[in-house]
Amino acid sequence: MGASVRCRRAVATPDAIVGGIASSAGVVTSAAVIMVAVFSILATLSLIQLKMLGVGLGAAVLIDATVVRGILVPAALALLGERS
Numbered sequence: 001m002g003a004s005v006r007c008r009r010a011v012a013t014p015d016a017i018v019g020g021i022a023s024s025a026g027v028v029t030s031a032a033v034i035m036v037a038v039f040s041i042l043a044t045l046s047l048i049q050l051k052m053l054g055v056g057l058g059a060a061v062l063i064d065a066t067v068v069r070g071i072l073v074p075a076a077l078a079l080l081g082e083r084s
Helices: 002-006 012-043 046-081
Strands: none
Touching: 012 046
């Protein structure tokens, strides 16, 4: 179902937040797992710069997928209410 169809329905903000997070959770989690796997391969290489890059990017993706998308975005949307 397209975004334009969802916007036409009268849905309460908390229900819209829960529905949006639930519908995108699988895609976000799958992408995060794939990216962390790729970045962890960089961490196993011999060059110290690539190790730092792999660990840093892997940690950033994990923080983004868990804290930002799981906690901060829904909280910000709930605080904004109808303005979101």
